[in-house]
Amino acid sequence: MLAGEYNNLLVLFSLLVAILASYTGLDMAGRIATAHGRAGYWWLAGGACAMGTGIWSMHFVGMLAFSLPIPLGYDLSLTALSLLIAIASSAFALWLVGQNELPVSRLFGGAVLMGAGVSAMHYTGMAAMRMTPGIQYVPALFALSIVIAILASAAALWIAFRLRRHSPLVRPIRAGAAVVMGVAIVAMHYTGMAAAEFPIGSVCGAVQNGVSTGWMALVIIVVTLAILAIALVISVFDLRLETRTATLAMSLAEANQELTYLALHDALTKLPNRVLLEDRLDRAAQDADREQGRFAVMFMDLDGFKAINDAYGHHVGDSLLVDVAERIRANVRTRDTIARVGGDEFVLLADVGEPADAATLAGKVLSAIREPFHMGGRELRVSTSIGIAMYPGDGLSPNDLLINADAAMYHAKALGRDSYCFFEASMNANVHEQLQLVQDLRAAVERHELVLQYQPKFAAPVGPVIGVEALVRWAHPTRGMIAPDEFIPLAEKTGLIVPIGEWVLDEACRQMSVWRNAGREDWTMAVNLSALQFRHVSLIQTVRDTLERHALAPHCLLLEVTESTAMHDVDASLRILEELHDLGVRISIDDFGTGYSSLLYLKRLPASELKIDRGFIRELARDTEDAAIVSAIVALGQTLNLIIVAEGVETLAQQEFLTRLGCDSLQGFLLGRPMSADHLMETISRDEAFPALAQLEPLRLEPAQPV
Ligand code: C2E
Ligand code: CA
Ligand code: CA
Numbered sequence: 001m002l003a004g005e006y007n008n009l010l011v012l013f014s015l016l017v018a019i020l021a022s023y024t025g026l027d028m029a030g031r032i033a034t035a036h037g038r039a040g041y042w043w044l045a046g047g048a049c050a051m052g053t054g055i056w057s058m059h060f061v062g063m064l065a066f067s068l069p070i071p072l073g074y075d076l077s078l079t080a081l082s083l084l085i086a087i088a089s090s091a092f093a094l095w096l097v098g099q100n101e102l103p104v105s106r107l108f109g110g111a112v113l114m115g116a117g118v119s120a121m122h123y124t125g126m127a128a129m130r131m132t133p134g135i136q137y138v139p140a141l142f143a144l145s146i147v148i149a150i151l152a153s154a155a156a157l158w159i160a161f162r163l164r165r166h167s168p169l170v171r172p173i174r175a176g177a178a179v180v181m182g183v184a185i186v187a188m189h190y191t192g193m194a195a196a197e198f199p200i201g202s203v204c205g206a207v208q209n210g211v212s213t214g215w216m217a218l219v220i221i222v223v224t225l226a227i228l229a230i231a232l233v234i235s236v237f238d239l240r241l242e243t244r245t246a247t248l249a250m251s252l253a254e255a256n257q258e259l260t261y262l263a264l265h266d267a268l269t270k271l272p273n274r275v276l277l278e279d280r281l282d283r284a285a286q287d288a289d290r291e292q293g294r295f296a297v298m299f300m301d302l303d304g305f306k307a308i309n310d311a312y313g314h315h316v317g318d319s320l321l322v323d324v325a326e327r328i329r330a331n332v333r334t335r336d337t338i339a340r341v342g343g344d345e346f347v348l349l350a351d352v353g354e355p356a357d358a359a360t361l362a363g364k365v366l367s368a369i370r371e372p373f374h375m376g377g378r379e380l381r382v383s384t385s386i387g388i389a390m391y392p393g394d395g396l397s398p399n400d401l402l403i404n405a406d407a408a409m410y411h412a413k414a415l416g417r418d419s420y421c422f423f424e425a426s427m428n429a430n431v432h433e434q435l436q437l438v439q440d441l442r443a444a445v446e447r448h449e450l451v452l453q454y455q456p457k458f459a460a461p462v463g464p465v466i467g468v469e470a471l472v473r474w475a476h477p478t479r480g481m482i483a484p485d486e487f488i489p490l491a492e493k494t495g496l497i498v499p500i501g502e503w504v505l506d507e508a509c510r511q512m513s514v515w516r517n518a519g520r521e522d523w524t525m526a527v528n529l530s531a532l533q534f535r536h537v538s539l540i541q542t543v544r545d546t547l548e549r550h551a552l553a554p555h556c557l558l559l560e561v562t563e564s565t566a567m568h569d570v571d572a573s574l575r576i577l578e579e580l581h582d583l584g585v586r587i588s589i590d591d592f593g594t595g596y597s598s599l600l601y602l603k604r605l606p607a608s609e610l611k612i613d614r615g616f617i618r619e620l621a622r623d624t625e626d627a628a629i630v631s632a633i634v635a636l637g638q639t640l641n642l643i644i645v646a647e648g649v650e651t652l653a654q655q656e657f658l659t660r661l662g663c664d665s666l667q668g669f670l671l672g673r674p675m676s677a678d679h680l681m682e683t684i685s686r687d688e689a690f691p692a693l694a695q696l697e698p699l700r701l702e703p704a705q706p707v
Helices: 008-034 039-065 076-097 104-127 139-162 170-195 213-264 274-291 305-312 314-330 355-370 398-414 425-444 484-494 497-517 531-535 539-549 563-567 570-583 599-604 614-619 624-639 652-661 677-689
Strands: 295-303 337-342 345-350 373-375 378-380 383-391 419-422 450-459 465-476 480-482 524-529 557-562 586-592 609-612 643-647 665-667
Touching: 008 039, 008 076, 008 139, 008 170, 008 213, 039 076, 039 104, 039 170, 039 213, 076 104, 076 139, 104 139, 104 170, 139 170, 213 274, 274 295, 274 337, 274 345, 274 383, 274 398, 295 355, 295 398, 305 314, 305 378, 305 563, 314 337, 314 345, 314 355, 314 373, 314 378, 345 355, 355 383, 355 419, 383 398, 398 419, 398 425, 425 465, 425 484, 450 497, 450 677, 465 484, 465 497, 484 497, 497 524, 497 531, 497 539, 497 677, 524 586, 531 539, 531 563, 531 570, 539 557, 539 570, 557 563, 563 570, 563 586, 570 586, 570 599, 609 614, 609 624, 614 624, 614 643, 624 643, 624 652, 652 665
Parallel strands: 383 419, 465 524, 524 557, 557 586, 586 609, 609 643, 643 665
Antiparallel strands: 295 345, 295 383, 337 345, 373 378, 450 465, 450 665, 465 480
């Protein structure tokens, strides 16, 4: 037998290549398992090529490391065939571990097939030497080499299958496994080589190729290493990309979650909003039906919130709402739902069985909110009005429950606020009545059902008349005369106030021009503007057009704007008032003393008149505090050069006291009620004809003191 020799360096290289090829194979198995769609096939094809080339090159370098005392060569087509076998076996192995499961039977079958493949590659490679006489194989070692190939394949498949998913330690474990596999492959190869015996006188039939084995080995090693390295680099980059995609997908999911949260919650208080509330109400109703239970829906509206918002700004208003929400939350159980359904409106869905329990809970919430709030060094006080509807008695659908609780809340407000009220069927009638009223009001202007009455204003103390205030009434076809307090708020809520206001202005100006032509040139006509009218874009144009239409001098018109309207969004108010002022129209600040005017703004307002709210005048007799307020307002007005008007003068004592304080004009039932234009003219000409009538009760003017 010829004695073979090994080049140790090349043997070492063959081991290195085997390990690297194993690592690449394991890595590819992981990529195939996690790739989606067609990418999986590409990884399979690329991985099979890289791994197959690796294993084959290990084998071929091992062959090149071997030398006999005779010249050796390798047949090209058989060598290529052995490479193809290596790639095919690798493809099969990678496909196998890419499957979702790997039962023992499949593992075993796969190992046999793959072991056979690797052996076939090896012995085909040996055959490429085309030895004559043929190589003799020692049967035991030959069998052992095949057993090793199968066992190594089984281990490789099993390890690759276990390692295919990403886990924190996957890289070091994979490296260790690659070493084990590499050694196994090398062991198979050299066992196979040991099985081969070359009889003396053997000739290598493929020797004419005559390539220097050393150079060939180097080229193969470099090319193989390059292929394996490229495969690994691509794999690592792709993994990064995949990780990034996964991260992106995760943040997208988070963003979606956030959006859902926002859609169901109020941004300010983080409480559920109306949408979520209705869903909870639906569920509560289902639960209650199943367990024959009951629950309460409480509609809460803060009293006095608007005033705080107007006075201190939205910033303070917002923090107050957050604190209020917190106090409500602190007083209910976690399974109850509190939702914010409007500016200062909250709804509590409370799991209580008895109305008495609902009442207790409502009382608790009322007293919690009644406590002062401390905000930026200020002490703020608000209260709540609560309307309670019980399921199932007061409504079956979330909508009905909310409407009824809302109606009950309005009753609580009407009862004097800071209280709760249970829903009663009669309250609903009110809602329908209001709806009917809105419909009627819509048609009222066209049907000429609105009428104006005029209340005279007198120079203090007894006249003469210096002007009138136009006050609207609604002559309803079936309900009779309706007072403005009953329909102006409704008109304001529905926007109907705009056409109504235009009609009032037009009619008042028409009447005024009639009076002017009749010689009342020094009168002014006062017209009230509601908040919505005041802010309406077409206000200035409407006023200008109306004055023109009736050929009326602007200074004859006095527009009354309430203090709270003027002080809400002061800058915008100032702009509007200035434009009106520029038109030549005069401005009166109505209901003065009820809002939160800052002196600074008051000074900047281009107003010519302050009307002290009639609430102060009414209380004058009983309350010395009100007397102090009135005298302060008068002093303030005088400093600011404003005409001071007292409205709601009903008694001689009030007339006397207000005059003494320095009010310039008086208005009230004592001196003249609101009446029709004709009636007013009749009364005035009678008084003028018999001036003595007005003197019947002469005023005794004495030093002013609280009355
Ligand atoms: P206001 O601007 O404060 O009008 C004065 C109200 O006091 C009138 O009530 C008047 O009748 C009433 N009044 C006058 N003297 C006395 C008195 O001595 N004692 C008492 N207790 N009350 C007196 P009215 O006509 O019912 O109007 C109520 C409110 O409706 C008005 O308050 C005003 O804010 C609004 N309003 C009336 N007409 C119009 C209008 O044409 N447009 C707008 N936007 N609001 C109007
Ligand atoms: Ca007024
Ligand atoms: Ca007033």
